[in-house]
Amino acid sequence: MGVIRFENVGRVFGSKAKPFVALKEIDLEVQDKEFVAIVGPSGCGKTTCLRLVAGFDFPSSGKVLVDEKEIRRPGPERAVVFQQFALFPWKTVHDNIELGLRNQNVARSEREDRINSILELMNLTRYAGHFPHQLSGGMQQRVAIARAYVLDPDVLLMDEPFGALDAQTRVVMQEELVRLARKNPRTVLFITHAVEEAVYLADRVVIMTRAPGRIKEVLDVASIRKSENWDSYEKIEDVMDLESFVHLRTHIWRSLREEKAAQTA
Numbered sequence: 001m002g003v004i005r006f007e008n009v010g011r012v013f014g015s016k017a018k019p020f021v022a023l024k025e026i027d028l029e030v031q032d033k034e035f036v037a038i039v040g041p042s043g044c045g046k047t048t049c050l051r052l053v054a055g056f057d058f059p060s061s062g063k064v065l066v067d068e069k070e071i072r073r074p075g076p077e078r079a080v081v082f083q084q085f086a087l088f089p090w091k092t093v094h095d096n097i098e099l100g101l102r103n104q105n106v107a108r109s110e111r112e113d114r115i116n117s118i119l120e121l122m123n124l125t126r127y128a129g130h131f132p133h134q135l136s137g138g139m140q141q142r143v144a145i146a147r148a149y150v151l152d153p154d155v156l157l158m159d160e161p162f163g164a165l166d167a168q169t170r171v172v173m174q175e176e177l178v179r180l181a182r183k184n185p186r187t188v189l190f191i192t193h194a195v196e197e198a199v200y201l202a203d204r205v206v207i208m209t210r211a212p213g214r215i216k217e218v219l220d221v222a223s224i225r226k227s228e229n230w231d232s233y234e235k236i237e238d239v240m241d242l243e244s245f246v247h248l249r250t251h252i253w254r255s256l257r258e259e260k261a262a263q264t265a
């Protein structure tokens with residue numbers, strides 16, 4: 001299972017004399033194996049939301065729970081993928097992927113089985129002995145995703161994972177993530193600045209307001225994806241051409257533009 005719940009969550013940074021309210025009254029439930037993307041203006045608290053679920057930070061008020069348990073620390077059932085691939089440069093692809101399994105004391109033969117199957121799934125088998133600097137950015141991010149997936153987490157937390165990639169590689173990675181998520185569904189909380197990416201990948205898109213970050217709107221993409229049969233299209237550009245896709249994208253753009261305008265007014 002992997003149900004994430006934010007219950008009236010607030011996060012205040014700064015001092016008592018000079019508080020800064022980053023998050024206010026966040027209520028959200030992400031269902032088991034649901035893919036939820038969060039979009040919002042810069043500084044609205046997206047990363048803070050993700051850090052609260054990861055157990056890297058704690059709410060000032062309210063609660064964040066995974067499977068009804070309040071989060072008090074990072075845990076193996078929650079894996080994080082950052083924008084910066086954060087691979088160990090002195091370790092090979094194989095050894096980077098192995099590290100988390102070693103930390104969990106998984107036996108050697110099981111480690112090898114799990115590493116081999118994730119390498120295959122992510123088309124990385126022939127790069128197992130390569131070091132990160134020998135790989136392109138897209139490949140490195142693929143390794144970072146493999147490293148998270150191999151731990152078999154209930155929850156995957158992804159903070160702009162494709163933000164550092166060029167446009168074409170980004171599209172390839174988006175298509176791969178969709179394939180991976182279908183074969184091996186997990187609960188995913190995904191932060192992005194790219195509206196198209198959010199609509200293409202997510203079951204629901206959460207739009208946040210400018211700071212103090214609140215939830216402005218939650219859009220149900222999954223029902224539209226199903227009724228308009230998006231999954232029958234193999235290529236991302238074919239989905240992006242559909243009227244139903246364009247309509248959702250434009251709606252989110254408008255909503256974000258309103259926030260930006262209010263921010264600078």
Ligand SMILES: Nc1ncnc2c1ncn2[C@@H]1O[C@H](COP(=O)(O)OP(=O)(O)OP(=O)(O)O)[C@@H](O)[C@H]1O
Pocket residue numbers: 013014020022040041042043044045046047048049211
């Ligand atoms: N540890 C901290 N101490 C003080 N302020 C913080 C801290 N962490 C985050 N903030 C502030 O809280 C606000 C929300 O930050 P956060 O990184 O969550 O936003 P974001 O929506 O992810 O931004 P971006 O889209 O630019 O990455 C920002 O104004 C940030 O400066």
